Amino acid sequence: MKAKNWLIGGLLLVATSLGATTENLLRISMKDGGESTFAIDNIQKIVFEGESSMVIQCVDETQRFDLSALQNVRFSLPATAIKPDTRLVTSQPLTIFPNPVDETLHLSFSQALSEEGTVQVFDLNGRLALVSSLSAVGVSTTGDASSREVVVSVGSLSKGLYLCRVIMGGTARTATFIKK
Structure with missing residues (x-):
């Protein structure tokens, strides 16, 4: 049953993240036709x-099957x-490390970033597992002035695969990570 939850939730997450010019549908066929x-x-x-x-x-509406x-x-x-959803296309890649992670996830950007933004973490069922503003998580400079790093505590998350989305200035950067 958990596999069905994962499959349906994962497909729903992927389907809703795609931009389309026509309506995206979920179709359920019954054995009786x-x-x-x-x-x-x-x-x-x-x-x-x-x-x-x-x-x-x-x-x-709500329907039971x-x-x-x-x-x-x-x-x-x-x-x-x-x-393509142009909000997700960017020339500024998001690097996540370590991956897999135990407690602290580091998000690294190749270009300077503003403190105005949001970090969202979704589980494979599409549920929002963690959300925080960039100013609340903290922005720290590492290396040269053009490199920025965000540190996020993920110790409270259960083991599994997660999708991390960082939204700043009208663009979103997304990457996956494994919580051990």
């Missing part, structure tokens, strides 16, 4: 209740409609 379709933007969360049912909570009645769950992301 029925089908339900949800706009990804309207899904607030997907919850598995035990090993028997899945609940999809949307902005305007018996897992034994499901035939197929798929995301519809037309390749011809997907365009």
Whole structure:
């Protein structure tokens, strides 16, 4: 069951991070031939209740599905409609170390950064596990004046794979790390 949570959550995270010119959809096919379709933007969360049912909570409705009645769950992301999300494209790479990490994660930037910004850490289910402003985490200069480093305490996170996003000045830099 945890594998299903991880798979659905991970796919939802990837699907929602892509910018598209058409609506991105989650389609659920039932063994009896029925089908339900949800706009990804309207899904607030997907919850598995035990090993028997899945609940999809949307902005305007909530639907429960018996897992034994499901035939197929798929995301519809037309390749011809997907365009790059320019907010995530940047010439200033984000370097994370150490990786894997125990307690303290270092985020290093090749160019100077402002203290105006946010650090977000997401688990593979797409849940926000940690959020902090850059001024709260602290910005310290290392090496030459053009290099900057942010130190984030991740000791409270459970073991697993995480997505770290740093948002500054209208751009976002994203990298993954493993918490041991």
